[in-house]
Amino acid sequence: MRKLLLFILFVSFCSSIHAQKYSKEVLDSMFTLAVTTKEKLAAPKFIKIMAVGDIMMGTNFPKDSYLPPEGKGPFDDIQEVLLKADILFGNLEGTLTDTGENAKRCSDPSKCYSFRSPERYGDYLAAAGFDVMSIANNHIGDFGKIGIENTSKTLEKHNIAYAGVFAKPFDTFERNGIKYGFCAFAPNKDCLKIHNLSNAKKIVTELKQKVDIVIVSFHGGAEGHEHTHVPRKTERFYGEDRGDVYRFAHTMIDAGADIILGHGPHVSRAFEVYKNKFIAYSLGNFCTYSRFNLNGIKGYAPIAEIEIDLTGNFIKGKLHSAKQIDEVYPFIDDNKGALKEIKQLTAQDFPESRLIFDDDGSFIQQKK
Numbered sequence: 001m002r003k004l005l006l007f008i009l010f011v012s013f014c015s016s017i018h019a020q021k022y023s024k025e026v027l028d029s030m031f032t033l034a035v036t037t038k039e040k041l042a043a044p045k046f047i048k049i050m051a052v053g054d055i056m057m058g059t060n061f062p063k064d065s066y067l068p069p070e071g072k073g074p075f076d077d078i079q080e081v082l083l084k085a086d087i088l089f090g091n092l093e094g095t096l097t098d099t100g101e102n103a104k105r106c107s108d109p110s111k112c113y114s115f116r117s118p119e120r121y122g123d124y125l126a127a128a129g130f131d132v133m134s135i136a137n138n139h140i141g142d143f144g145k146i147g148i149e150n151t152s153k154t155l156e157k158h159n160i161a162y163a164g165v166f167a168k169p170f171d172t173f174e175r176n177g178i179k180y181g182f183c184a185f186a187p188n189k190d191c192l193k194i195h196n197l198s199n200a201k202k203i204v205t206e207l208k209q210k211v212d213i214v215i216v217s218f219h220g221g222a223e224g225h226e227h228t229h230v231p232r233k234t235e236r237f238y239g240e241d242r243g244d245v246y247r248f249a250h251t252m253i254d255a256g257a258d259i260i261l262g263h264g265p266h267v268s269r270a271f272e273v274y275k276n277k278f279i280a281y282s283l284g285n286f287c288t289y290s291r292f293n294l295n296g297i298k299g300y301a302p303i304a305e306i307e308i309d310l311t312g313n314f315i316k317g318k319l320h321s322a323k324q325i326d327e328v329y330p331f332i333d334d335n336k337g338a339l340k341e342i343k344q345l346t347a348q349d350f351p352e353s354r355l356i357f358d359d360d361g362s363f364i365q366q367k368k
Helices: 002-019 024-042 119-128 144-157 197-208 245-255 337-349
Strands: 046-056 087-092 132-134 161-163 170-175 178-185 213-219 259-263 271-274 277-280 285-288 303-309 314-320 322-325 328-332 355-357 362-365
Touching: 046 259, 087 213, 087 285, 119 144, 132 178, 132 213, 144 161, 161 170, 161 178, 170 197, 178 197, 197 213, 197 245, 213 245, 245 259, 245 271, 245 277, 259 303, 271 337, 271 355, 277 303, 277 314, 285 322, 285 328, 314 337, 322 337, 337 355
Parallel strands: 046 087, 046 285, 087 132, 132 161, 178 213, 213 259, 259 277
Antiparallel strands: 046 303, 170 178, 271 277, 303 314, 314 362, 322 328, 355 362
């Protein structure tokens, strides 16, 4: 239909030129109208953002046996779902570097959880279609400054936007004529701080003035089976201040963010819609080969598919339930464990959002 309308417009334009002579100003105006109409016809009516949680595709520290055998790709079994995205997001839980020494103090390297994925693994991210990634987390500094630099270079090589460290507090990119801004925060030493709300607000406000859609990511909250709920207060874990993720998310939306994507607890948490903007409080583990505890709900690997309009407002969503088990990359879970978990948590933690989930994972906001 779009092509037909454009063709009719073009024919009419050409016919008018042959029919009579026009001034240069009129011809310029008609040409501008044709170009503007073409752009409007080509513009999407909505954006499909897909988001996943922690990604660590394998590490050669402290030994090569923590890398998967060659052959199967990390995203092969869920590739069909990921390729439906207009924008695909994930949290890179570790580094992509071929050099660098472990920056953590560990008397026993086998008990030291530092993640160093080979730079060639960036090919997997590109093939899966990742557009933007957070590097704001507790593992980006595992191999010091060189690890951060090589990770950055690898993502840039594959045209994957990223942010979250002091050298890269935000990023902007364009897809299908839409300009996006991205920023990411965490409580960790190498990252932009989730606690510094004034700085985070400043970044989001400035991004909103430059782009169409602002995406914000955070790595925060306590970890594990006992911390699936969003407590609406500061969370402490292992003596660390892991942030008040509820306050952070709402503050970022108030500042101009259009979608908030959380990770960090290694379990799924609830969804919320606040002021017509979507929030995922934790997307859990997604593609974490070895070195991760994937027992029970920690093995759920949700894929959030979110449709927003061109002003960033939530339209509808779909939750694709994937799953991991030890040393097996994510695959579709026929039992839909992630869907059941997030549906229940959302009803308990954010009943005011009025999100209604269908059995196939689709969800909408019930009208008042």
